[in-house]
Amino acid sequence: MLIGLCGGICSSKHAIAEYLIQHQGFQLLELKSRSFPRIADAPEDDRWLQASEFTNSERNQSSQLLFESPESLLNFATKRWQGLWVTTDIWEETTLDRFLQRPFFLLVSVDAPVSLRWKRFTERCRARHLEPPPLEKFVLWNDRHLYDKNIGRAYLTDRAQVRLFDSSSSVEELHAALKALNLADEERLRPNWDQYFMQLASLAAQRSNCMKRRVGCVLVRERRVISTGYNGTPRHLKNCNEGGCPRCNRGEGGGVGLSTCLCLHAEENALLEAGRERIREGAILYCDTCPCLTCTVKIAQVGISEVVYSQGYNMDQESAEILEAAGVRLRQFSPPRNGLIYLESTKKCEQ
Ligand SMILES: [Zn+2]
Ligand SMILES: [Zn+2]
Ligand SMILES: [Zn+2]
Numbered sequence: 001m002l003i004g005l006c007g008g009i010c011s012s013k014h015a016i017a018e019y020l021i022q023h024q025g026f027q028l029l030e031l032k033s034r035s036f037p038r039i040a041d042a043p044e045d046d047r048w049l050q051a052s053e054f055t056n057s058e059r060n061q062s063s064q065l066l067f068e069s070p071e072s073l074l075n076f077a078t079k080r081w082q083g084l085w086v087t088t089d090i091w092e093e094t095t096l097d098r099f100l101q102r103p104f105f106l107l108v109s110v111d112a113p114v115s116l117r118w119k120r121f122t123e124r125c126r127a128r129h130l131e132p133p134p135l136e137k138f139v140l141w142n143d144r145h146l147y148d149k150n151i152g153r154a155y156l157t158d159r160a161q162v163r164l165f166d167s168s169s170s171v172e173e174l175h176a177a178l179k180a181l182n183l184a185d186e187e188r189l190r191p192n193w194d195q196y197f198m199q200l201a202s203l204a205a206q207r208s209n210c211m212k213r214r215v216g217c218v219l220v221r222e223r224r225v226i227s228t229g230y231n232g233t234p235r236h237l238k239n240c241n242e243g244g245c246p247r248c249n250r251g252e253g254g255g256v257g258l259s260t261c262l263c264l265h266a267e268e269n270a271l272l273e274a275g276r277e278r279i280r281e282g283a284i285l286y287c288d289t290c291p292c293l294t295c296t297v298k299i300a301q302v303g304i305s306e307v308v309y310s311q312g313y314n315m316d317q318e319s320a321e322i323l324e325a326a327g328v329r330l331r332q333f334s335p336p337r338n339g340l341i342y343l344e345s346t347k348k349c350e351q
Contacts, residue, residue, distance in 0.1 A: 023178075028087065191335075212240075240263050284305065300326035300328055
């Protein structure tokens, strides 16, 4: 596994790399000459950039792995992909594209409040007997480093698979949050079967035209997709979101007037699409929402063996009882959350 850490100045990427090295057995891969993108007309740029990086003594590394180019770094990691590697030396888009093609690579972005980053930067400048910049200057410098059209690094953070926000107030707090998060979890690189099929169900949900709620469903047997479905009005009828179902367009509460609804549910569509012949013993229904009562009885009747859902609906208990009586297993699976993850102790770090 190779983790690439990217982020703004003093956003904690080095602190996170350090944590991975000291506590999770990672080794740092570095480029010999770091060709940082530079702001041509900013005389402080070089000095500040150096101050924004850790020195070797601060890193107290025993062995260092230095590479001439991003290609040689990547080739090294490719031959040893089962090892644990981390780098903070990805600066440009073509390099990033090449790294992202590899199945063992995970791009992690780190951000932190600008006031906190300025404070960290000020401390680091003082430790090196450099004059720290005033906040305003730091903000302008930082903005250009992230958003300048030619050298800006926002494209890196934009493509990160995991986005961390470090608002922790101490190293201990950061370490505790990182421990709970477990960045080295292999499932971040490659989804397991539950994750894979649930993501397909969520993708199907995006095609929904129902005004009430988007739902997606995938029918699977022996790890093969039999059919997919999403909710909406039947074929040849106007789409729900074009006024096709008067009930859904009245915008009443969940479950109200269900019997007058013209929308087929995602599960119904997936079951109709598959047909009873293809649904045999061992078929699993993945649905991003727990099936309603009317779908539940159909699921029991066609012989589905297991139902896996991610979000609850307003009749989960009733559905669970029917499925249990019918001998259909029911289980909830919530895929790892994407988007922003806060690194601090007060909020629960989701995996
Ligand atoms: Zn509808
Ligand atoms: Zn409807
Ligand atoms: Zn339903």
